[in-house]
Amino acid sequence: MNRPRYFTPREVSRHCLPSDLWVSYLGLVYNLTPLADRHRGDILLKPIIDAAGKDISHWFNPKTREIKTHIDPQTGCVKYYTPQGRFLHISPCFPCSDWDTDFGRPWWKDNTYQIGILSSKTRFISIINTLTSQEQTLEVCGEETIWEILQRYLPYNAHAASYTWKFCGFPLDMDKTLKENGVQDEDWELEELRMDCDVHTPSLHLYFNDDLTEL
Incomplete structure (x- = not known):
């Protein structure tokens, strides 16, 4: 499938x-x-290195998708709001002759750096190999299809595509998400009951087929 990857x-x-x-x-x-x-x-x-591995959405105006701005109380001019410190491609707050403006598109608007989509909701699932009785718990993206979850599982079983994937005894549609396959996300219910969401995870069962496929 030609679609972006979720992280x-x-x-x-x-x-x-x-x-x-x-x-x-x-x-x-x-x-x-x-x-x-x-x-x-x-x-x-x-400031960018300090933010490595983090979400920096608070740097941006969600409507314009630009760096936030504010009125400088000293000059009365609109300037970028960077409490974490001025960073690359942000102009100085005062006239400056040595600031190079020939950098092209600012990094936050350069889509060549984009590698995927951040999951809006992740889930933990257990994958049980009924042939070997091995069990793995994976954190997956709620937007991912079963096929994409299979790709995450490959480091634990290179022949994962040679199994029929089932939930509660029913085969899963590999092109649909967990929710679309009836594997509901019950985290909010567990939270209301003050139960540990990480302990109560749905289990997918893998049943070995005759063919041996390695991806």
């Missing part, structure tokens, strides 16, 4: 180094490692 906030948080720098904002995930490489040593890169 969990936990996956984004693992990329928190200058040499491996991801951020998320306004529902999307960006790999800013090339930006960090290109501007290595620049002091204006520091």
Whole structure:
């Protein structure tokens, strides 16, 4: 399927180094490692490095998708609001002859850094291999299809596509999400009952087929 990949906030948080720098904002995930490489040593890169692995949606106006602005009380002029410190492609708050404006599109508007979508709701599921009795618990994106969940499971079983995936005894439609397959998200009900959502996870059962397929 030709559609963007979904990421969990936990996956984004693992990329928190200058040499491996991801951020998320306004529902999307960006790999800013090339930006960090290109501007290595620049002091204006520091706020971005400090935000590595985090969601920075609070930097933006959600309606305009631009960096937030405010009125400078000293000058009365509109300026970018950057309490975390001025960063790359943000103009100085005063006239400056040595600021290079020839950088093209600001990094936050450059879609070449975009690598996927941040999941709006993640879920934990258990995957039980009925052939080997092995069980794995995975955090998945609620928007992912079963086929995409299978891709996450491959490190634990390279032959995952050689199994029939079932829930409560019924085969799952691999092109549909968990919810579309009737695997409901009951987190809110468990929270109301003050039960641990991470302990009460739905289980998918894998039944081995005759063919042996390796992806």
